[in-house]
Amino acid sequence: MLEVKNLHAKIGEKEILKGIDLVINDGETHAIMGPNGSGKSTLSAVLVGNPLYEVTEGEAWFNGKNLLEMKPEDRAHEGLFLSFQYPVEIPGVSMTNFMKAAINEKRKYQGLEPMNAAEFLKLQREKRKIVELDSKLANRSVNEGFSGGEKKRNEIFQMAMLEPKLSILDETDSGLDVDAMRIVAEGVNKLQTPETSCIVITHYDRLLEMIRPQYVHVLYKGRIVKTGGPELAVQIQEHGYDWIKEEIGEE
Amino acid sequence: MSSEQQYIELYEQARQVIFDHAPEAMNAVRDEAFEDFRRQGFPSKKVERYKYTDMQKLFAPDYGVNLSRLQIPVDPYEAFRCDVPNLSTSLYFVVNDMFYKGEEELRSKELKNKELRSNFHPSLPEGVIVGSLRDYPELISKYYAHLAKTSEDTVTALNTMLAQDGMLVYVPKNVKVDRAIQVINILKATPSNAQRQVPDLMVNRRVLIILEEGAEIKMLFCDHAADDRHFLTTQIIEAYVGNNASLDLYCLEETHHKNVRVSNVYIDQGRDSRVNHNVITLHNGTTRNKLDLTFSGEGAECQCFGCVIADKQQHVDNNTLITHKVPHCTSNELYKYVLDDKAVGAFAGRVLVEHGAQKTSSQMTNQNLTATKEARMYTQPMLEIYADDVKCAHGSTVGQLNDAALFYMRQRGISLNEAKLLLQNAFINEVIDHMQLEPLRDRLHYLVEKRFRGELNKCDGCKLCK
Numbered sequence: 001m002l003e004v005k006n007l008h009a010k011i012g013e014k015e016i017l018k019g020i021d022l023v024i025n026d027g028e029t030h031a032i033m034g035p036n037g038s039g040k041s042t043l044s045a046v047l048v049g050n051p052l053y054e055v056t057e058g059e060a061w062f063n064g065k066n067l068l069e070m071k072p073e074d075r076a077h078e079g080l081f082l083s084f085q086y087p088v089e090i091p092g093v094s095m096t097n098f099m100k101a102a103i104n105e106k107r108k109y110q111g112l113e114p115m116n117a118a119e120f121l122k123l124q125r126e127k128r129k130i131v132e133l134d135s136k137l138a139n140r141s142v143n144e145g146f147s148g149g150e151k152k153r154n155e156i157f158q159m160a161m162l163e164p165k166l167s168i169l170d171e172t173d174s175g176l177d178v179d180a181m182r183i184v185a186e187g188v189n190k191l192q193t194p195e196t197s198c199i200v201i202t203h204y205d206r207l208l209e210m211i212r213p214q215y216v217h218v219l220y221k222g223r224i225v226k227t228g229g230p231e232l233a234v235q236i237q238e239h240g241y242d243w244i245k246e247e248i249g250e251e
Numbered sequence: 252m253s254s255e256q257q258y259i260e261l262y263e264q265a266r267q268v269i270f271d272h273a274p275e276a277m278n279a280v281r282d283e284a285f286e287d288f289r290r291q292g293f294p295s296k297k298v299e300r301y302k303y304t305d306m307q308k309l310f311a312p313d314y315g316v317n318l319s320r321l322q323i324p325v326d327p328y329e330a331f332r333c334d335v336p337n338l339s340t341s342l343y344f345v346v347n348d349m350f351y352k353g354e355e356e357l358r359s360k361e362l363k364n365k366e367l368r369s370n371f372h373p374s375l376p377e378g379v380i381v382g383s384l385r386d387y388p389e390l391i392s393k394y395y396a397h398l399a400k401t402s403e404d405t406v407t408a409l410n411t412m413l414a415q416d417g418m419l420v421y422v423p424k425n426v427k428v429d430r431a432i433q434v435i436n437i438l439k440a441t442p443s444n445a446q447r448q449v450p451d452l453m454v455n456r457r458v459l460i461i462l463e464e465g466a467e468i469k470m471l472f473c474d475h476a477a478d479d480r481h482f483l484t485t486q487i488i489e490a491y492v493g494n495n496a497s498l499d500l501y502c503l504e505e506t507h508h509k510n511v512r513v514s515n516v517y518i519d520q521g522r523d524s525r526v527n528h529n530v531i532t533l534h535n536g537t538t539r540n541k542l543d544l545t546f547s548g549e550g551a552e553c554q555c556f557g558c559v560i561a562d563k564q565q566h567v568d569n570n571t572l573i574t575h576k577v578p579h580c581t582s583n584e585l586y587k588y589v590l591d592d593k594a595v596g597a598f599a600g601r602v603l604v605e606h607g608a609q610k611t612s613s614q615m616t617n618q619n620l621t622a623t624k625e626a627r628m629y630t631q632p633m634l635e636i637y638a639d640d641v642k643c644a645h646g647s648t649v650g651q652l653n654d655a656a657l658f659y660m661r662q663r664g665i666s667l668n669e670a671k672l673l674l675q676n677a678f679i680n681e682v683i684d685h686m687q688l689e690p691l692r693d694r695l696h697y698l699v700e701k702r703f704r705g706e707l708n709k710c711d712g713c714k715l716c717k
Contacts, residue, residue, distance in 0.1 A: 048662050051654075076664035088659040092677025101673065102663040109664070141677075158663060 007058035018222035034219035077109035079165030083155040090142035127160040149180040185210030273415035276391035284411035303597035315450030340433035350383035378423035398517035417457025422466035431469040451481035462496040469499040494521040522548030546580040557586035561594035568597040590626035
């Protein structure tokens with residue numbers, strides 16, 4: 001699915017990723033944890049092609065295609081999805097128009113006809129149920145006036161609509177209450193298939209108890225310094241990161 | 252030679268021709284207008300209200316003026332499909348600056364288009380007049396050129412000294428005209444049988460609107476250029492809005508890059524009257540729109556909306572002055588511009604709250620998107636307040652599309668172009684959505700989207716403009 005080799009990236013003059021190696025196979029769920037400022041969000045931003053970041057070295061391959069040479073929209077069409085840590089408000093663009101544009105551009109990329117209105121509404125209705133999203137939100141502007149929980153559920157709704165192959169959830173649990181987190185986690189689980197994969201970026205193991213990853217990586221100072229199973233998340237929750245810093249020779 | 256000299260000479264040489272081909276009531280103020288024009292000359296860019304548009308330059312070229320009122324035939328059937336097709340309006344044409352009566356011409360065309368046949372000059376409620384200024388001398392002498400003071404504006408003076416015809420709209424007391432009046436202003440320099448070289452054309456358009464107490468009307472003016480000449484249009488609209496009367500005014504410009512339009516709109520509002528003033532520029536060359544609106548009676552309200560989309564070398568300057576003379580009036584202005592390529596936009600709005608105009612409520616907003624580094628926007632919101640119990644606000648922004656929003660959309664698979672389009676549309680729709688005339692609003696959504704996609708070179712669906 002995804003193969004990242006020795007990836008370096010900077011924002012402005014500041015180097016943030018200093019050689020990331022990561023392999024994700026079909027059907028796998030990986031968690032990425034790490035202290036603040038270690039580069040987790042940067043990694044997700046670079047993978048989806050945020051123009052604020054510049055890749056200085058390394059490679060990223062997505063289902064055999066060179067990810068770094070593709071425009072952000074084409075990465076999306078190929079099946080890459082990012083659930084934003086801070087979903088952007090877009091005043092004046094309705095959720096429905098936004099989703100319709102997204103779906104139809106993807107279909108165009110795949111050489112398909114645009115979806116007709118009835119089909120689209122039906123799809124939208126079905127997918128909304130997955131995250132228990134209020135249908136009133138469809139007529140509102142994208143994310144405008146949504147509560148924190150609604151914004152995050154709206155991200156998962158979009159994920160359901162677009163059916164990506166690889167989803168990156170960037171701190172989708174932050175700012176959510178227990179119930180909202182359960183809804184989001186259940187939504188993500190429902191969307192998982194043996195052909196799709198998921199990267200979960202989080203600070204807490206609570207989400208990971210619900211979305212069971214096979215692998216947990218610790219990102220620190222722009223490198224993956226430790227990889228383990230789900231038990232690693234529990235250890236971090238109990239002991240913090242100091243013991244890992246010690247292991248790699250820092251205090 | 253300064254730009255005004257050719258107009259002074261024209262007037263001195265052709266004064267008799269002008270008088271011979273114009274109604275007496277319009278001639279009555281002509282010499283005075285000429286003196287005012289000669290005295291003032293064209294304003295330099297140092298004059299505050301003309302800072303952003305160079306009048307000297309606009310009026311310098313040599314244009315032909317149709318002083319002996321030669322008829323230029325036009326086929327309204329071709330023009331009709333312009334603009335707002337689904338809007339059921341009462342339809343009128345002004346060809347250059349002449350009110351188009353042409354009933355016989357229309358009949359002889361054996362119009363297949365039922366819609367046009369039933370819309371063209373339909374019967375109006377009793378006492379309502381929509382016609383040529385030439386036919387109503389009493390109303391002209393009572394109202395003409397009173398609001399549009401020739402002593403205070405050169406262009407107004409020039410228009411008044413040269414205008415020979417125009418349009419009169421009169422609505423008697425308590426009469427409501429439900430169906431919107433649509434006026435298609437057609438610019439055309441070429442007579443149909445023209446063998447000779449046709450000159451570029453200057454036209455001096457004039458509109459007088461009189462609403463008696465409690466009268467209501469909606470007016471939509473659509474500007475089109477029917478051939479590819481250079482046009483210079485001066486336009487004066489004077490509107491008297493009586494007590495408790497209501498005027499909706501829409502001015503939609505869809506011309507071309509060789510077109511210069513200088514429009515001065517004067518509105519006087521009586522007690523408890525309501526005015527919606529909307530000005531939309533979709534295609535143009537150089538446009539300067541001035542609005543002078545005065546509250547003379549308490550409790551009146553005006554809403555002013557402006558929508559500008561400009562690219563290439565287009566220039567659009569909106570200049571407004573709203574004078575609160577009396578207490579308890581409300582004014583609201585929202586102007587939005589999207590400027591691409593090397594387009595230049597200007598908005599200068601001034602709200603003047605005079606002594607004693609207490610409880611005034613006034614809001615002025617101008618928001619602008621510049622899509623390129625070469626596009627320029629000048630914005631100047633001004634408040635001048637001489638009363639102490641008022642609520643006034645003004646705000647202005649110039650910016651670019653939100654990068655975070657663009658990227659968010661691209662991540663969802665929406666191409667950069669499409670994302671820009673969605674955002675530009677969203678930006679401009681905010682002002683269009685305020686416009687009251689629903690079919691026009693729907694049409695504008697459509698036209699604006701096509702405009703942004705670059706599919707709309709001039710207006711759409713009209714043989715005339717091709």
